[in-house]
Amino acid sequence: MxxxxxxxxxxxxxxxxxxxxxxxxxxxxxxxxxxxxxxxxxxxxxxxxxxxxxxxxxxxxxxxxxxxxxxxxxxxxxxxxxxxxxxxxxxxxxxxxxxxxxxxxxxxxxxxxxxxxxxxxxxxxxxxxxxxxxxxxxxxxxxxxxxxxxxxxxxxxxxxxxxxxxxxxxxxxxFIKPDALFVIGKADIIKEGHDVTIIACGHLVWKSIEAIKVLEERGISVELINMHTIKPLDEAAILRSVAKTKCVVTAEEHMINGGLGEAVSQVLARKMPVPQEFVGVNDTFGESGTPMELMTKYGIDTEDIINAALKALARKG
Amino acid sequence: MENTKLVGIASQVRRDILRMVHAVSSGHPGGSLGCADFLTFLYFEKLRFDSNNFTMDGKNEDLFFLSNGHISPVWYSVLARSGYFQVAELATFRKISSRLQGHPSTDKKLPGIRMASGSLGQGLSVGIGAAITKKLNHDNHLVFTLHGDGELQEGQIWEAAMYAAANKVDNLIATIDYNGRQIDGDLDQVLALGNLSAKWEAFGWEVLEMDGHNFDAIRSVMENAISLTGKGKPIVIIMKTEMGQGVDFMMGTHKWHGSAPNDQQLESALSQLSESIGDY
Missing domain, CATH: 3.40.50.970 (Thiamin diphosphate (ThDP)-binding fold, Pyr/PP domains)
Structure with a gap:
């Protein structure tokens, strides 16, 4: 990539x-x-x-x-x-x-x-x-x-x-070009792929790009969506991608409760139920540390996205 | 306007308040009755506005914000009687799909209202914001706010008080409905405000006191307040009122803060208030 x-x-x-x-x-x-x-x-x-x-x-x-x-x-x-x-x-x-x-x-x-x-x-x-x-x-x-x-x-x-x-x-x-077009409510497709969709926002978009390098080395084709607008959510972009990949990982620097992943799962549950894995903080407060130490300790690092993608793929069967 | 005319309008406003809350057996008559004279004076004699062409921006008009939104009945009545909307619409108060929500709101587009209120303590900050924009727009009209005395227990009021004085927001006149009562009882029993004038003075405000049931006093103090604008200090009027003013059995108690009269009580209350310009 x-x-x-x-x-x-x-x-x-x-x-x-x-x-x-x-x-x-x-x-x-x-x-x-x-x-x-x-x-x-x-x-x-x-x-x-x-x-x-x-x-x-x-x-x-x-x-x-x-x-x-x-x-x-x-x-x-x-x-x-x-x-x-x-x-x-x-x-x-x-x-x-x-x-x-x-x-x-x-x-x-x-x-x-x-x-x-x-x-x-x-x-x-x-x-x-x-x-x-x-x-x-x-x-x-x-x-x-x-x-x-x-x-x-x-x-x-x-x-x-x-x-x-x-x-x-x-x-x-x-990694986004200075003259790129930003449209509220319209997701960026950072990379196209066909095995698994990763939908991320904020700093986790870069972490997802890092994860994709590893996943591709293993022969897995990943589609990456930068969902910069959480509301209104670009449902069409989600459904278009998931129709192709049949499984999804969401990744965010936020509680799993209430965040991007939940918003995505609401769309999928109604319109296209598929296996979904959630990369986010799991119902706990943070603590002091460097940003990168914290991302690792609280499960929102590159490795967590890789593991979630593998799990989603396995669940797809 | 002649005092006799103002007295007549205020009596009609009080009838509207009682009939509105009675019709739905809910709402807040006590504070509404207590502020009927003040809001009648403000809208019928002092405020500069165009009720036929309401705009959210209110440029080149005076603006009024009701911070203690629960006394919506008095505001709705005065707005309707000032021509913002048909008085017949007062009959929809608190009913399903009405523009006259239990507490004032903007989402149903009722002319005259520019900000939702109900959760207390926010209106002074809102008034400051609107007053700053007036200055940025070189619009020399004024911003008026009204607050409950119990509402002063909210901390945000004092954040706003500190800000307005420090930043010389001097195109703003805040009025406190000082009736000394709140839902749970007398204000002094619930949480005493202490020396209210001294508090506002210490925060750097110009402080005036006013009898909220005497039109000569209201006129004189309001004119004084307006003459004090543009001199580097925000202005607050501590307005002494009686909760339930105008209805004998509703005065002297906090019990009518948030409860509506039954049929007999309504009849008794209306018998004490003349129908000056016609019920809706």
């Missing part, structure tokens, strides 16, 4: 570059931050547009509802804080003032999942995708690399309605 590595960067920097570009191109975009400007890479936007940047302080509930209020009059607010404080901490504010009220707020969430690393479980949200995809009116996006995070950040400004955009901290390979 020929996947070219274009560089190495963190996805949060993709958000920062996308936001800075929006600052130059869309006068209605405003940014709010709860004391994490540097961590969210919002500095460039702040420097170029100080009058459109709002430092809220450590008060995330206030931030979400100020953002909701700012939409009245036509502004497009982007909120920035860690994923944990962008979701669980402010779920009721998002539910009532953003999702139910259908406000055009873009909730931009960094340091998602285990790969936040050493800060430990208090900050490692693994439930956010589930919480956000349960909210009516909410679009949920988990881009795969730096370039795609930048593209997604720019794309959501033109999408009318609430969006949850999830990205992370670790430096990872860039």
């Amino acid at each position: 020929e996947i070219e590595i274009l560089g190495n960067k963190d996805t949060r920097s993709g958000f920062g570059e996308g936001l800075a570009e929006l600052g130059r191109t869309n006068a209605n975009v405003v940014a709010l931050c709860a004391d994490l400007t540097g961590s969210l890479k919002m500095d460039a936007f702040l420097k170029e547009n100080p009058e459109r940047f709002f430092q809220i302080g450590i008060a995330e509930a206030n931030m979400m509802c100020i953002a909701a209020g700012m939409t009245i009059g036509g502004k497009i607010p982007f909120t920035g804080t860690f994923a944990n404080f962008s979701t669980g901490r402010v779920y009721d504010q998002i539910r009532q003032s953003i999702a139910y009220s259908q406000k055009n707020v873009k909730i931009c969430a960094s340091h998602a999942g285990l790969t936040l690393g050493e800060d430990g479980a208090t900050h490692q949200t693994l439930e956010d995708i589930g919480m956000m995809r349960m909210l009516p009116n909410m679009t949920v996006i988990v881009p795969a690399d730096f370039n795609q995070t930048k593209q997604a950040t720019i794309a959501i400004a033109d999408h009318q309605g609430p969006v949850y955009l999830r990205f992370g901290r670790p430096v990872m390979p860039i």
